[in-house]
Amino acid sequence: MKQNSNVPAFLTKLWTLVEDSDTNEFICWSQEGNSFLVMDEQRFAKDILPKFFKHNNMASFVRQLNMYGFRKVMHIDTGIVKQERDGPVEFQHHYFKHGQDDLLENIKRKVSNARPNDTKIRQEDLSNILASVQNVHGKQESIDSRLNTLKRDNEGLWREISDLRQKHSQQHQIIKKLIQFIVTLVQKNRMSLKRKRPILLNSNGKKPKYIHEIYDDPPLDHNKPSVSGLKNADLTDDVVICDVTDDDTEITEGPSRALDQSDVEIVEVFNSNTVSQTDNADSIGQTYSLVIEPEETTISTYDSLPTSSTLQLNKQSGLSLEDPMKMMDSILNESGAISQNINLLGKVELMDYLDSIDCSLEDFQAMLGVVVPKKMQGCYPKETSLVSQQTTSWSSTHPALCWPSWMAAPLWPQRQTAAQPQSWETACCSTTLRSPQTSWSQTRSLHEAL
Amino acid sequence: MKQNSNVPAFLTKLWTLVEDSDTNEFICWSQEGNSFLVMDEQRFAKDILPKFFKHNNMASFVRQLNMYGFRKVMHIDTGIVKQERDGPVEFQHHYFKHGQDDLLENIKRKVSNARPNDTKIRQEDLSNILASVQNVHGKQESIDSRLNTLKRDNEGLWREISDLRQKHSQQHQIIKKLIQFIVTLVQKNRMSLKRKRPILLNSNGKKPKYIHEIYDDPPLDHNKPSVSGLKNADLTDDVVICDVTDDDTEITEGPSRALDQSDVEIVEVFNSNTVSQTDNADSIGQTYSLVIEPEETTISTYDSLPTSSTLQLNKQSGLSLEDPMKMMDSILNESGAISQNINLLGKVELMDYLDSIDCSLEDFQAMLGVVVPKKMQGCYPKETSLVSQQTTSWSSTHPALCWPSWMAAPLWPQRQTAAQPQSWETACCSTTLRSPQTSWSQTRSLHEAL
Amino acid sequence: MKQNSNVPAFLTKLWTLVEDSDTNEFICWSQEGNSFLVMDEQRFAKDILPKFFKHNNMASFVRQLNMYGFRKVMHIDTGIVKQERDGPVEFQHHYFKHGQDDLLENIKRKVSNARPNDTKIRQEDLSNILASVQNVHGKQESIDSRLNTLKRDNEGLWREISDLRQKHSQQHQIIKKLIQFIVTLVQKNRMSLKRKRPILLNSNGKKPKYIHEIYDDPPLDHNKPSVSGLKNADLTDDVVICDVTDDDTEITEGPSRALDQSDVEIVEVFNSNTVSQTDNADSIGQTYSLVIEPEETTISTYDSLPTSSTLQLNKQSGLSLEDPMKMMDSILNESGAISQNINLLGKVELMDYLDSIDCSLEDFQAMLGVVVPKKMQGCYPKETSLVSQQTTSWSSTHPALCWPSWMAAPLWPQRQTAAQPQSWETACCSTTLRSPQTSWSQTRSLHEAL
DNA sequence: GGCGTTCTAGAATATTCGTGC
């Protein structure tokens, strides 16, 4: 009757009840001893149950049995409506056997799964998931619009940059022309003033494209082209934009440049020590040279140092006299140092360039006549016909640059004709490039007109 | 006893049973008639149930009641241990009432709903979906942060561009002034040297605002103070950049450097036909002119070809005197090839520009400083106050450009006044610098040409 | 007689029934033992069925048989004339065989499958959600790729801007040199013509680095080789930016400007009304002044108007003669108008700038030598060594600028040396404008120092 | 928190009805 351990009361009571021979009338072991029988449900419920439990309901008793894993033993005649008192009810459990109360502890009460119905859980899950998904959807739309905004911004930026590039290029052209003009001016001045021996740059009356000729193969070193250029250039007849300060010098030669003793001297930059100085000796005045040399340019963006490339310009007076052209050369040489890699292009452009600046008075006028629109901004070329060329000179130089994805055909407005050095301005994003010939011929005709 | 309609047999039987006064001993209506009582469970089960159903189990009966939504009516003494034989059992249903068998059809039998298979499958589905959604969430956050980063980048880019624009504009001004200065310088030189008859551009001492007059469209731009300045500047002693070539001229005067017979001649561009040419005829020497003419300008950004638009500037020495207007026209024609479509705009701008440079010498000076690109693209003004001007000339040209969304008031630092031709600067954006050689040789050829 | 396991009652009962020899009269195995026969339907139903089931309907019995997959065995005469009312009925099932009750467990009852309830609804929900999630996934990938594209674009933009900055800086150098050159040129001209006492800027033959000296803060920039070059350059014959004007005029005053009747006059732009004009009265010749004054700069980016800053260009003849320095002053003044707000910076920069242009011949020479950076194109320096400098002059000016997130070390190619006035180019994007006064006064003091 | 009692529900089977071939 005592129940030790942790065997639930129900099991103890049930086992006792079944074992108790006094109640065999109502409840007893089956013959095999592995199940028990309730002879008369009704009487058992009303007479026996209350003595052991707090109720007299057969249903509650059965519920407990089920709770502990007992199963009803089906009889063949089950279901038959019998007039007489129903036959006995039989239950069994693997660990509920006659004379073996030690097995009872193996019988475990069923525990509610504490599972409030997956169904409900699932329903909630579904709701949550749905809400989550829609939330994500909303966010995505937001992100999408932001992306579009950004994309538009980017497009605007590209346009801006294109515009800036173009502007820059134009400015560059202006500057170039200005320099040319100034050089010419200085030269002229000398000629007219001194009218003495013209320093022969090209005594033969032909422009020596020495540089071009000498360097048909530009140095691979991109960073110091100017240096090499200078070195190799052996300029014997060069120029001598010497300056002279005095007054009465005579200019003997031609109308062309016979520059002498002008107060301003444009000294060519010679290579270290290799220079052959021309008649500087006689120059008594001070000589001033114009060196256009942006400091920045001497800086290597990444690793190279601006050391060697720094110019050792004019060593003061007593220097050589050079012509403005030389100066220009050096200037251009310097600034264009980078683009030397682009050989072909460089050459072509050089040609064009020279041609284009080969102008006389008319050119000058034309040069002067430049009208700037109040507003010019960059565009986005859409055509591509001329792109190839651009690519040639540009892509190579800007390998890292990625053209905006949204631009179908990145055509720079740049006119980058051959005559137009890309070095400084390069760039641009214009759609069409002017054919070199165009400027070529133009410049030419103009030139010849002289 | 007959049950028609679709009322289940159980309900019909039950109602009949309760209604039947013969069975009142076992089962009957409650006093209120909205529930029924089973007096003696055991007897009712064994004696009555089998007569109506295929069983004699009270449990089965109760099960059916529950299945149809009947509820047991709890009594106060429920739960208490009753010594006496159980009291009556009471059940009720909203549609099960005394004398109202028509309500029975409202009583619906419960139906089981779950298919154990799906359940598990669904659980897995739910898990998958949930994981998926959360995955998406995570990605979205990542994307969001990247978007923000990009946005910040873009803002920085706009700032950069704004900065660059401003810088460019400033440079442009510098260049313009430089040119003006140079022109003046040359002019002065001549004057002082020759002190001869000045070519009168505006002999009357008044600047012919021909252009402006011709195109009576006043500049919309209010922001060009300089322009006004120029206008107001009364330049009586106009320039006479005549050229002289000869040799023996004497430099008698000028305080400055007596430039004489300089080969460089700065010819002023004369107004259409109204010019009185000076002694050009006698000029034997070569004349060199400075032409600042960005080739790019001749290129039409989109579709036009640079062909016809090439400039036929100066026809050599002995040339004529042309009026500035003509030149401007040709220039604009050239460079503006593209923008020709934008007639009005072009004209207006031109007006402004010309107006601003509408001075003889002054014109010349101003002229130097400005090149008009055929196409300039633009920017993104959306506002307004200061933008108006800009918008006037600018927006029309750059309809496609969108100002960054995050910029409330996109005011460019750029001063882009009417007098400020963007032509030069606007342009291009190339990365590479032209190789030195190129410019080198070019410069040379030009030099040699001298 | 007891049936445990999971064999349904019907099968157990049926098998028992067939096996039971007592019922052979009504139901028995076929001869092969693989099917069973019901001899007399009616008697079987009425007499036998009720003893085992809750009914006495042959139909129900057959229904159960069908439910468990039993099939009726068709006889040959079936369908033909069935004379005899009830021949024996035969049913068979693959697992229902004589003496083999162990096969019964293989017999499965058919189960209805469709539950139109939630199941389907939920299934639909799941499908919808799943589709939605996957949709979102797809969109996200799209967004992701767009983001990447944008990012690449942005990177390209930064590169472009870097490039543009560099180009601008280079141009700026060129311009600066040009101006210097011109100034020197003018000066020289005067000297040579007059050959009078040169106004000594540095009579001692040494360049006065007044500015630099005054502000002993050396530029942090290491990238200015040219600068160093200039410094180191031993300039003996320093400049003499004296001006000479007329022929025999004597410069009586200070070393500073005693400008007289020079043909070219560089008039300083004075602040409104505060200007002290020098001996202009006596100037007989016409004087032209070069004023470099970007109109834009005078415009405050947002709200200020370009009013006062407008230049009063050439006042024509009778004007004052000024020295190049003045011109530079005015130029700087103008261009720097915007950045006046940045006082400190402005000053320092101005100092540097002035210092840089305060050169004599050497400087001049250096000026001519344009150095091209070995590497330009916008790169994105990764090192930061050079950043400091840049930061020094730049960051301060562009506080608002955010460097692109993807750039580790935002190194601008720009050389922005101290000697490089930021006023023109850098300018700041908008954030702060340098107050005109600053440069003004500075320039002045410097000027006066002359 | 486990256990016990009670009421209700789930689930499988059972019975019946109806339908289409």
Added chain:
DNA sequence: AGCACGAATATTCTAGAACGC
């Protein structure tokens, strides 16, 4: 008419859940 099956209900056994101890 009869078979096979769907569908609804019925019966039974078991489980869930609420509540009290």
